[in-house]
Amino acid sequence: MNAPTRHPETEADRQADRWALAGFVIFMLASFVIQATSIQLEDRHARLEPWVREGASHLSLLCLVPFFPRILDIAPLSLRRWRWSVPVHLVACLAFTVLHVLGFVLLRKLTYPLVLDHTYTFGLSDPINWIYEGRKDAYGYGITMLTFALARMAMQNRLESRAVDEVASREQRLMLKSGGRTIMLNAGDVIHAKAAGNYVEVSTAGKTHLVRMTLTELERLLEETGGHHVRVHRSHIVNLDHAMVITPTGEGDAMIELDTGETVPGSRRYRDRYAQTA
Structure with a gap:
């Protein structure tokens, strides 16, 4: 039986x-x-x-x-x-x-x-x-x-x-809630993420998704995928595969230029995470 x-x-x-x-x-x-x-x-x-x-x-x-x-x-x-x-x-x-x-x-x-x-x-x-x-x-x-x-x-x-963590670690994909829908993104497609209040703006090639989660939650999820995403600022996560130029601005801070043309601030607090690409 x-x-x-x-x-x-x-x-x-x-x-x-x-x-x-x-x-x-x-x-x-x-x-x-x-x-x-x-x-x-x-x-x-x-x-x-x-x-x-x-x-x-x-x-x-x-x-x-x-x-x-x-x-x-x-x-x-x-x-x-x-x-x-x-x-x-x-x-x-x-x-x-x-x-x-x-x-x-x-x-x-x-x-x-x-x-x-x-x-x-x-x-x-x-x-x-x-x-x-x-x-x-x-x-x-x-x-x-x-x-x-x-x-x-x-x-x-x-x-x-x-379940989201399992998908991230097993398939290197992200399950994210955006606008009442659940979207699936390949982790490697995420170029940049920026905190926006109670949301996070997740940028891929040619599109930005507004996702309801904290930047810390997204950071943990991206770590599960084993990619090259790092926290460079309290409000920013960057895919280091897309970082082109890192320019110091003084007092340990920096500006990170991505291959999309976007510029992201880098904080001295997180300098050891992104300095490897400099």
Whole structure:
């Protein structure tokens, strides 16, 4: 019997879910201690009640958190699918509130007589109680769902970065995002790259691509290809195969003339990287 195919994207999501869940557990433990001690400091006669009350609420929440990834699978936080996702999350948020409230009410009714020697009354028929809990749970639902979504996004970006690195080292090609597209460039075709805010202008023969990445990220990617690209300035990378003349300008700086006719500043900070062509 063949084992089911394990897709890298799905595995990345599951790993992200585990990290998000672990972080949420730590957050909930901290929240439980802070909430209980805060109540106890405000009411010195409360004794164990804040711990029992907050413990029931937090335990009820923890039991529901594992369902968040499943909901995210059904309704991703994506603008392209918002007509489907918004109603699903509204229903899920309502269900989350109801289950959380019923969960902590049940736990309190079970533990209060055993630990505190008196019963617990919530008032399930009072709409004010539901509004009070609902507004908190709606906020908690949104924050928790966003945490899982961001964890998945970070893991998918990491997976994509690995794929880009593999293509660069194996095929000496660059996968770059430009204008909503992914373009493929031979590393040797990159003549010059210049930082432009949150973007990088990547120049090839006769064309310049505006790529959304940092110059440091591009430098690392070019190093993976094993080419002759070097950082010559904090804002410039040059393919030394296209460097024709390096002219010192004083105090260790220089101007680098490329075979395209373009002139690029060279900083003394990076002089040892490009001086070999002088």
